[in-house]
């Protein structure tokens with residue numbers, strides 16, 4: 001007798017309590033009436049342990065129930081389709097009875113080793129190997145997960161080229177998801193630059209050439225009118241966070257079209273590793289409306305649509321269909337994070353969907369929150385309040401104006417004055433207009449207009465620095481090495497501790513390096529960059545630069561929104577996230593010139609951010625998960641995904 005648990009197919013209809021129970025197509029045998037209930041109960045038990053493919057793990061109870069059921073099977077009756085009837089499957093139905101044509105399979109044996117969500121590699125215990133038909137499929141050794149991580153780190157460290165490490169990590173993610181996250185969490189400082197900036201930037205540039213297995217969902221113009229159908233092709237149904245890009249402004253690398261997919265994939269791996277959102281709830285999406293990158297259009301390995309970008313109505317309609325389908329498929333509480341859109345679309349999408357969906361723009365809002373947090377911490381070193389400082393930005397796009405907006409909001413709350421007054425403390429320079437001034441207001445994009453000062457035109461950054469004498473210089477231009485020696489020295493000439501934030505990514509686009517900042521200011525700069533720089537030795541002292549990157553914010557912010565069931569993002573939640581992050585900076589960090597806590601503590605940090613954001617959501621009446629947990633930090637921690645292997649029955 002063949003055991004049903006060996007073939008491991010469970011019919012979904014039976015699990016839902018519908019007419020047809022198990023299907024074992026090779027056999028087709030009918031049980032006597034009493035056993036079908038037992039089988040249903042076994043199937044229901046298994047169904048509670050379902051994976052993203054609708055697959056369930058083999059469990060002893062199911063096996064036992066099935067064996068019992070099998071003993072009751074009567075295989076004497078023919079089926080309507082010929083052969084022998086199978087009471088567990090569709091063959092039990094008469095020709096005119098509808099049947100459900102799909103089945104749930106229990107991951108076991110060879111397929112279990114190839115199921116990234118459940119695979120443990122060599123770490124399957126002897127008992128698990130026995131119960132799940134793995135005998136002989138693995139060599140005898142049973143290492144712990146920790147030992148597996150150690151071995152993989154040895155391998156990864158042997159690769160000299162970061163892109164090779166990236167590819168190894170992506171392969172691991174596709175092979176053994178828990179091991180991927182365990183390794184990433186346990187070695188976060190070392191691995192963040194691989195799965196995230198700067199290496200993810202190079203990966204996107206070369207995505208077509210290194211492409212092996214697809215990750216995430218691709219929605220192109222070809223799918224117009226069928227986006228809901230596309231979403232339904234994704235195997236997971238309970239999605240909590242979507243990170244979506246259209247690939248037009250990938251880091252500071254410009255338009256990478258469909259190859260921008262590396263960014264949503266990378267950001268969502270941080271949602272899990274840093275914020276504890278379970279991987280099955282995360283959905284990376286790239287919307288492909290073409291690319292204006294001629295190099296990619298000519299690249300034989302390019303993976304996207306070979307056409308120039310759709311704009312205007314065609315673009316808007318596709319995005320609207322997407323946003324509508326997302327809400328229809330996943331409901332009101334799914335978080336949509338817009339990532340690396342070009343600024344004109346980014347601001348429009350945020351304004352358009354901010355009132356109808358739970359949306360968040362990481363480049364505008366996440367960056368603003370991380371920078372404001374750095375400023376709050378830096379005040380402990382610089383002295384004064386935010387309103388006592390003067391901020392000059394190189395780059396008046398998403399990041400620059402987003403940061404300026406949040407600083408202005410925070411100052412206006414602190415001193416209870418209208419925002420306008422504080423615009424005089426915030427100056428932005430962009431490529432076309434130099435310093436943004438009133439006389440050029442007409443030619444400005446709408447999101448720059450509020451920042452137009454009544455000031456003489458100033459063409460260059462150096463002139464602006466000398467004229468405005470900022471205490472804080474912020475680079476959000478996407479252009480590398482634009483904080484020249486003269487600019488940095490000028491900052492140091494009138495500031496005891498010039499605060500220099502070179503936020504552009506990846507490393508090649510950083511406005512100045514950490515070494516330059518410390519050297520050109522004789523070690524007086526407080527410096528942080530968007531992509532990480534190693535510690536700098538200068539005149540016998542070691543300086544550890546900080547990383548001012550929205551990765552500190554979005555995982556915790558997202559967790560806070562999800563765990564409270566928040567339905568809209570409010571600016572006060574960004575302020576709450578900033579405060580929570582700043583509160584995690586210790587005196588020791590500050591004494592070392594660091595305005596951010598180390599990433600090694602990021603899960604604790606994210607729990608605090610999540611709790612503060614959720615508290616604000618409850619306060620504003622935007623949270624729907626009631627009652628409010630008393631201890632939100634503890635609750636956030638309890639919600640976090642753990643990458644440790646689970647024991648299989």
Ligand SMILES: NC(=O)C1=CN([C@@H]2O[C@H](COP(=O)(O)OP(=O)(O)OC[C@H]3O[C@@H](n4cnc5c(N)ncnc54)[C@H](OP(=O)(O)O)[C@@H]3O)[C@@H](O)[C@H]2O)C=CC1
Nearest residue numbers: 251252395396397398399430431432477478505530549550
């Ligand atoms: N550290 C972090 O967490 C984050 C970093 N970033 C980085 O910030 C950079 C900018 O991103 P984002 O704001 O979204 O991009 P945008 O395209 O929206 O903005 C770029 C701005 O820089 C200006 N600019 C470009 N070149 C120069 C130049 N040579 N001199 C002066 N101004 C210039 C542009 O001018 P104009 O308006 O005339 O076009 C524009 O105002 C990227 O490198 C990105 O990776 C972004 C988000 C988060």
Ligand SMILES: CC(=O)C(=O)O
Nearest residue numbers: 251340362363505550
């Ligand atoms: C960090 C980030 O979001 C960016 O550079 O675009």
Ligand SMILES: [Mg+2]
Nearest residue numbers: 339340362363
């Ligand atoms: Mg971004």
